Amino acid sequence: MKTLLVTLHITGGSLAILVGMVALFLKKGSKLHNNLGRIFYYSMLVMAASAVYMSIENHEQTNIVVSLLVIYLVTTARKTLTNKKGVIGNFEKLALVYALIIVVVGIFLIVEIMDLRGNNLEPIDYFLFFYTFIALLGAILDTVVLINGKIVGSRRIVRHLWRMVFALWIAVGSLFLGQPQVFPQVLQDNPMTLASPFLLVTVTLLFWLVRVWFIKRFKHVKY
Template sequence: MKLFHIIAGLLSLGAGGLAFYALKGGTLHRKSGMIFVYAMLVMAGSGAVLAILKAEKLNAVMGVLTIYLVTTALLTVRRRARVINWIDLGAMLVAVLVGGYEINLGFGALHSPTGKIDGLPPAPAFVFGTVALLAALGDLRMMLAGGLQGVQRIARHLWRMGAAMFIATGSFFLGQAKVFPEQVRIIPLLVIPVLAVLLTLLYWLVRVLILKRVPHRVS
């Protein structure tokens, strides 16, 4: 399973990079985006199982969060605008549970003798727990509004895919820094791809939400 996890991770980074920087709505974006989705589901799912087997609570729940983000991002553009169903309610409940659990892990780490959870400081648990709860709030707003269309629909797709890409990039370049040769195992160097994903996501959100430059097709 570990081999599938590694292969899927590498594939998701390559396909995600293409989808992220390609013209939104174009053929390259759509095809690489679907490869990214499938690879991310395999990577996150296998990663969650491996984390459970190792009793790594934070990594396990991060896998669930990644699956949630990718799935809801895809559903946003794969169905007609202003359409909601029971899947949205189920997804929101998953996000609430994930967010609440991660924040609980963070507080648990603060009160533990080591001050850590799975060898990590509590900050990631608080950050991604908050992301999950904000995503759940977005789900609730979407359902109350009867669905999304236009700019809001595209922005929802972009930020959720971007957040999943950020998690994958951070997990690979920073979480697995020890697998890199010692010559390039330099944190300021390894953080560059992670920051590049974050900055690209911010660029697209500004372009869509503020400048109103919306691609004709996003899928």
Template sequence: MIISAISNLHILLGTVGLLAGAAALFSAKGAKLHRKAGNVFFVSMLIVSAIGSYIAYIKSDIPFSTALFTCLLGVFTFYLVATSWITVKRRAGERGLAEIAGLLFILATAIFSLTIGVDAAMSDTASKNGAPPMPIEVFYFFAGLAVFLALGDIWLIVRGGISGSQRIARHLWRMCMALFISVGILFMGNPQVFPMVLQKAAILSIPVLAMPVLIILVLMVYWLIKLLFTKSRKKSKQVADEVISLG
């Protein structure tokens, strides 16, 4: 009964979070809708990622390595959303204990992911109920991704904070990656929840369910290029701290 209630809450908040994330992604950056939708996405995704990791951990009907994989997706989503939100809540050129805590958190995740990969390589216990385990390389990838994210945190901490377009870019790509993971879990990880016509299209290698995931990546790249490598960069530097602090 409790697990069912938690699962229903997970689905409800996940739906709210994805809608809010889409609204924030497609709305004008810094506008009221963007800020409000971003706040809803932040709160809902923190809860959803925590619940999702917990559900995956306690479920007994899936391969153990698959459960760990799902837990790690939740962990990365939680971290990305939290650090992205912290970035815009800090004043320009400021950092504090939250950034250090984020660094320690993602370094622990890197060690955990690497440990899982090494342990799986040395044993066959990653398989459960006769189902095949997740590829070992997946956990090595997670470890590498965690190290990459940690380097970004170290860079921010050593500099004493960031400002201008770099600040917006850090916020933007981390939020987009959290949305990318969440949408990927829904559309590509759970195709059974969609109409049969979309499932059949996926079976026929028509990437219908993959389109929302690809759209997020394309939009993320578009905004980052516009922000960092075009004439709008200078304007972004001038208004970034004023606009983004209104959230």
């Protein structure tokens, strides 16, 4: 069972990173971009779902939260893209509940770590705080969407973009920065080489957010 989960996790993650990096530089809304987006979506679900089980089994606090978060991000990003009319329904309400559950889980694990930390038994992983905050940010933005009663125009595209690309950011960072030992020694000896894909995704995410959000002509783009 463990071997199967590891295989699914590695296969899903590798495929997601590959197609996700390609999709970043394709024309948004094109047929190829949309097809690769679907592959990215399902690959990320496979990677994250297998990671949830393994993280719980190994009691890896940060990985539990980040795996649940990735599922939330790609699912809501995908739904936002397919919801062309921007109508708010039960899915968005359930997404808010799910995000709040992640926040609660994150806080519970933070408290647990702090208790153990008091006895010098557990190091603090600040990424657990960070990913719990991202889940809280998602919940806040979901609440705003529910209050507004719709999500259209540039807001809809931004919602799709930041969630999908941030999920890719997590995957790329987890591989290139979190697992450097899987790469040849020559790459491990040059940290900037391994950091390059991570920095590229970061810059691209900021570029598209600024372009879509601040350039008026994108406010009426239909995807």
